[in-house]
Amino acid sequence: MKVTISELYTFISIVHQGTISQAAEHLEITVSAASRALSRLESKLNTALFRRNTRRLELTEEGAKYLSKVRLILDDLEAAEDMLLHRKQTPSGKLRIDAATPYMLHVIAPLIDQYSRSYPKIEIELVNNENLIDLLEQRTDVAIRIGELKDSSLTATPIGLSQIRILASPDYLAKHGTPTTVTQLADHQLLGFSGIEKLNEWPIYDDFNNRLHIQPNIKADSGETLRQLALCGAGIVCLFDFMTRQDIETGLLVQLFTHSTLKVEKPINIVYYRNKELSKRVSSFIEFMKQKIKK
Known part of the structure; x- marks a missing residue:
C-alpha cells in the first residue's frame, strides 16, 4: 500500500475539522506536518482531494468518494483492534457521542460520570449537534436521535419514548x-x-x-x-x-x-453503523443507556 495509516487519519481529521491548522491541533501535530501528510497523500494518489478557499477546505468529488472508502478501511482496522480487546472483556478506546443540546444536558451528561466509572478505560467525547450529522464523516460512534428515523443505513436501538x-x-x-x-x-x-x-x-x-x-x-x-x-x-x-x-x-x-x-x-433511538462486529465500547454504552433511561 502506497499510503500510510497516519496519512489517512490526517485526511479524515482535515475533513472533520475543516482546516489543516485545526486538524493539526486535533491530532496534536504541527501544521507543517499535517500539510506535508496531505501533500504526500495527494501526490501518491495523483489526485486533488480538496478545493482550497480562504476559509475552509472542501472535498472534491474524488475526495468525497475516497473518504467513504477510507472510513471503511479505518473502521475495519478499529474493529480488528476491538476484536483483540474483546478477549480481555474490557471496553476501551475513544467513544464519540453525538446528541442535540437538550438531550445531552438533561439525559446524557447526568449519567456520564456513572458510565465512566463503570468503564474507566473508555475515553469519552461528547458532541452537540442540533441537526443530523453523517456519523462516518464526523467519526462519531453513536448518536441520539429523537423522532422517526430516515437513514436506513444506520442501525438503531430504541431506548424510550x-x-x-x-x-x-x-x-x-x-x-x-x-x-x-x-x-x-x-x-x-x-x-x-x-x-x-x-x-x-x-x-x-x-x-x-x-x-x-x-x-x-x-x-x-x-x-x-x-x-x-x-x-x-x-x-x-x-x-x-x-x-x-x-x-x-x-x-x-x-x-x-x-x-x-x-x-x-x-421515539428516542441510539443510532450507529454496525459492521461485522459491534465494538465493545459502543455496545457497553447502548446497554448502559437502555438500563438507565426512564421509559
Whole structure:
C-alpha cells in the first residue's frame, strides 16, 4: 500500500475539522506536518482531494468518494483492534457521542460520570449537534436521535419514548392568566422553534379539529433556549418530558390543557453503523443507556 495509516487519519481529521491548522491541533501535530501528510497523500494518489478557499477546505468529488472508502478501511482496522480487546472483556478506546443540546444536558451528561466509572478505560467525547450529522464523516460512534428515523443505513436501538406537553411558568400565568381554551392562546406570548415548522405543531386540537400549529411570538432554534425563556416567564412553550420532567416536578413549569393534551410520544433511538462486529465500547454504552433511561 502506497499510503500510510497516519496519512489517512490526517485526511479524515482535515475533513472533520475543516482546516489543516485545526486538524493539526486535533491530532496534536504541527501544521507543517499535517500539510506535508496531505501533500504526500495527494501526490501518491495523483489526485486533488480538496478545493482550497480562504476559509475552509472542501472535498472534491474524488475526495468525497475516497473518504467513504477510507472510513471503511479505518473502521475495519478499529474493529480488528476491538476484536483483540474483546478477549480481555474490557471496553476501551475513544467513544464519540453525538446528541442535540437538550438531550445531552438533561439525559446524557447526568449519567456520564456513572458510565465512566463503570468503564474507566473508555475515553469519552461528547458532541452537540442540533441537526443530523453523517456519523462516518464526523467519526462519531453513536448518536441520539429523537423522532422517526430516515437513514436506513444506520442501525438503531430504541431506548424510550418522550411525550410533549404545553407548559408555562407560574410567574407567567400569574401575570397573564391561564388559558383554558385553544382560542385564548391567541392572546398569549407563544414560544416556538425556528427552522423546523413541524416542531411548532402542539399536542392539542384547534377549533377545526386539527393539530394546533402555532405562529410563535418568539422563536429559537434550540429547545434548551425555549426552556430557559419559559422558565424566565417569557411565554408558553411545548417541550419534551426528558428536558422538563424535573421542572414540572419542582413546580418551575406548569402543564396546561392537561385533560385535552393528546398522547404524542416521540421515539428516542441510539443510532450507529454496525459492521461485522459491534465494538465493545459502543455496545457497553447502548446497554448502559437502555438500563438507565426512564421509559
